[in-house]
Amino acid sequence: MKVPRPRRPRKFRVADSAQQIVGGFLLAGPFVVTEEVWLLAENMSLLQAIATIGVVCGIGYATLYKADTNRDPSDEQRIGRVPVRFLSLMLVAFGSVTILALLFDAPDTFLGSVDSNREIALITFKAISVGSVFSVVGAATADSVFSR
Template identity: 75%
Template sequence: MKFRRPPRFRLADSAQQVVGGFLLAGPFVVTEEVWDLATNMSLLQALITICLVAVIGYATLYKADTTRDPDVERDVAGVPIRFLSLLCVSFGSVLILALLFDAPDTFLETNQLSAEGLLVTFKAVSVGSVFSVVGAATADSVFSK
């Protein structure tokens, strides 16, 4: 019986995730419709969207790519580092671009630092992350071979 070593998570994998995450996050950060959706979403809908991002990311990393086994990867508190990195990149890329492009001030009628502005930005980031996670996970899976 021949044992295969699981692919190690490297800094290059995070870099690939960042490229994919930013690539697909950009168009959604600067779309007024996303900010309108976020304004009208409930907090529960945003939290469910965040769960959807996690499910999409996990499925892409570990179910679509059968060469990876989350049980043998390095982890933090039982959560694979690759998956944690993916989530940080997915949400982080959207947040960074939103702030860099000044999207909250552009699309919100309220002050972005008010409680309402922060909540809408949180919800907009959750929406944009649905697309960012697809790019980040795909880039990680395609280029890690």
């Protein structure tokens, strides 16, 4: 009788992060430089921004583990109880939007009439939450399509 070997968690590779980064930056770019996103962010409440972050996490998890039936989160490397692939996806989704917003000087461009640095930071946070909705779609799709 053959005893089955225990399954090892699938290795998360640098190439996996690179795929996420390409997809995340690709879809984040157009939304970082869109005035409507910054106007929307200016009029959002903090609660709406936090809910948007929840949506980003939900989209990311669903794309990685529900839409791709070949991937099981319990088979992957973890930090604590969270799969490394998912943590990387969240870092890419929010990080790519943040980097592009600061690189393109979007807060100063779109929030020039706002005087308070605290208010600029809050609106930027909300704009990042909005842009991350699109970034996570690109990052998770690239990860799923190219990880075969």
